[in-house]
Amino acid sequence: MLISSKNLLLTAREGGFAIPHFNFWDEMSARAHVAAAEKKNVPILLAWAQKHEADIDIDEALILGKFYGAHAKVPIVLHLDHGFSPDLVKYGIDHGFTSVMIDASAEKFDKNVAVTKDVVDYAHQRGVVVEAEIGHVGTGLSADDANQYTEVEAAVEFVKRTNVDSLAVSIGTSHGVYKSAKTPHLNFERLSELRQAVAVPLVLHGGSSSGDENLSKAAALGITKVNIYTDLANTALHAAQAEHYESVLKMIEAEQKAVEALDEHYVDVFNTAKLHQIEEKTVLGAL
Numbered sequence: 001m002l003i004s005s006k007n008l009l010l011t012a013r014e015g016g017f018a019i020p021h022f023n024f025w026d027e028m029s030a031r032a033h034v035a036a037a038e039k040k041n042v043p044i045l046l047a048w049a050q051k052h053e054a055d056i057d058i059d060e061a062l063i064l065g066k067f068y069g070a071h072a073k074v075p076i077v078l079h080l081d082h083g084f085s086p087d088l089v090k091y092g093i094d095h096g097f098t099s100v101m102i103d104a105s106a107e108k109f110d111k112n113v114a115v116t117k118d119v120v121d122y123a124h125q126r127g128v129v130v131e132a133e134i135g136h137v138g139t140g141l142s143a144d145d146a147n148q149y150t151e152v153e154a155a156v157e158f159v160k161r162t163n164v165d166s167l168a169v170s171i172g173t174s175h176g177v178y179k180s181a182k183t184p185h186l187n188f189e190r191l192s193e194l195r196q197a198v199a200v201p202l203v204l205h206g207g208s209s210s211g212d213e214n215l216s217k218a219a220a221l222g223i224t225k226v227n228i229y230t231d232l233a234n235t236a237l238h239a240a241q242a243e244h245y246e247s248v249l250k251m252i253e254a255e256q257k258a259v260e261a262l263d264e265h266y267v268d269v270f271n272t273a274k275l276h277q278i279e280e281k282t283v284l285g286a287l
């Protein structure tokens with residue numbers, strides 16, 4: 001069934017675990033993510049990102065996401081990830097996403113606030129939750145590069161002025177593939193400061209190749225959702241290239257199995273099963 005992420009992330013924050021956010025880019029990946037969630041008996045965010053609209057547009061993503069989410073045996077949050085266009089995000093709100101991210105983090109602080117607040121006001125009137133970002137999660141950084149870490153005072157002010165439901169913060173991760181094979185250094189001290197000061201759940205982007213120990217510790221210290229895409233896409237690609245398949249269907253089957261296995265691994269890394277220690281009624285905030 002499709003649910004909101006609001007109570008789910010609040011519960012994760014109190015429980016010291018994170019909910020997996022898995023991006024899908026086609027039907028195979030959507031099916032794989034839901035199958036893994038069902039096998040591990042945990043909820044997930046099934047996410048489509050605006051940057052993938054050249055390969056799968058928002059309407060196709062909505063059809064796939066709503067179908068697999070509605071038929072899932074576990075709760076599914078259908079999430080619009082990194083929506084750079086407020087109009088596109090509002091379209092997603094009106095047509096079935098149960099959670100959205102408006103990303104104006106590249107703008108100046110006041111512009112980020114204004115764009116985010118506009119979307120939040122629109123979404124909350126329609127029962128949809130909103131994630132935003134402050135600070136800057138880079139792309140393809142070296143593990144030793146210092147990101148523009150999220151400032152605590154700015155995060156507190158941003159949440160107060162926007163009424164956003166969750167906040168993506170920068171503590172040292174990067175989108176995409178790191179330039180170095182070295183595991184990145186995450187600023188756990190800054191994360192702890194943010195957790196203490198910020199009233200809403202914190203989420204982490206750029207989880208791929210950021211190190212299992214890093215991600216597990218981040219969840220324990222206050223990260224309630226971790227975004228994974230690049231690792232999953234690369235895993236599917238490697239599975240497709242692993243051998244000469246007798247049919248395209250066999251190749252897709254191999255891709256799906258590989259993606260499912262990695263999904264299940266990340267569920268364990270994030271300690272998502274701790275959710276079962278908490279009464280269901282406190283978690284599943286149905287829309």
